[in-house]
Amino acid sequence: MWGLNSSRFHEVVNISIDDAQMRIFTRIASMCYMSNGTTNSSYSRSSSQIISTRSSFPFSHTRNRFFGVGCNNDARIMTFDVNMGCDSFCYLDYKPTDGDCTGDGCCQISIPTRTYIYSISVRNYTIRRNDTEAEYPCDFAFVAADDFYNFSVADLKGYDLRGTNLVPSVLDWSVGNQTCEEAVKESTTFLCGTNSFCKNPNYDWTGYLCHCSPGYRGNAYLPNGCQDIDECDNPELNDCKGQCINKPGSYSCSSQNSSAINVGIGVGLAMFVVIIGSTFLFWSLRKRKLIKLKEKFFEQNGGFLLQQLVEQKELTSHMIKIFTAEELQNATKNYDDSLVAGRGGYGTVYKGTLPDGSLVAIKKSKQTDIDIDEAQVKQFISEVVILCQVNNRNIVHMLGCCLETPSPILVYEFVSNGTLFEHLHDKE
Structure with a gap:
């Protein structure tokens, strides 16, 4: 996979057959102001990199994030049809903190879908004096695996990003240029071996994937790569009380x-x-x-309209989540009174805990028999979409909603600093 910026092959870190993904090293776009007042890039106030792979290896938009690191930094990523980015600042009132990448010294966004070539650039809004070395000398922009980078304030103070100019990025891959339904008809070119099954990728790309059938393990792309698992050799793979008998793809139990x-x-x-x-x-x-x-x-509350916006890539899973009624019942212990965080004319707000341990505020309406028309539904969904895309430290961020109940239930980030009424009327 050739990179246009360096006329060399990208180094492959690892390849996962089960996940149909691979990791490669990609370059960081950086710009540093040196102690003598000059910059180390070919432009006085900006730097850029072009990263490319083959079209059959797109960058995963679910496993990568685009990061901008620096003070007063404008980081951008551009593809054939998308130009987007984020800004990071270092104001006096807002100091960067470790692990926080929401705009103070660090920002991040999702990358566009169907991306196999992109250009990243970084520039700084500040005009710096030539006779003074800045406290935060460098600005960086890069695409990295979402489990790789965790912001540290120390990243702002060096002349490189932790001693490297390379970061790991995740690529999706598939085989062939047909769907499973088309490829299976071509027996001479079909790549899935015995004891395997074909699956279409869950991302918008060509090709198909091969997986070993249940009870088998190995490389599904080899003719005989999927081998039977002997469940009887591993007590954790069988529940037999008597004798365990291994069978191709399964096992059975017998009693004396x-x-x-x-x-x-x-x-x-x-x-x-x-x-x-x-x-x-x-x-x-x-x-x-x-x-x-x-x-x-779900239909009455505009659920299908919201799903359509997500499928049309106007939203991503990072912007909004459509919760089920069971998820919110579990998060609030079936709306236990001990978890009530507030009450108002609209309804009741509950403090909830999601499976990953994060706290949320769940706003449940008192009304259960609302009769709304199609225009009101569209307006409600439009407002939900806008609120979920708002990212401001002074506004409580909406995470998503549940539309499986008579009235929609809204889910927000949980803020533990009291209500607006308390801040306005509590003299102390």
């Missing part, structure tokens, strides 16, 4: 005294099946009714 207890087990099993069958039928009908009701509320 099975003939003596078969009759008793048969009678008990028959009664058990009747009871379980009746219970299962009851709960299946109940569950189906609840699903239909949730689907009705």
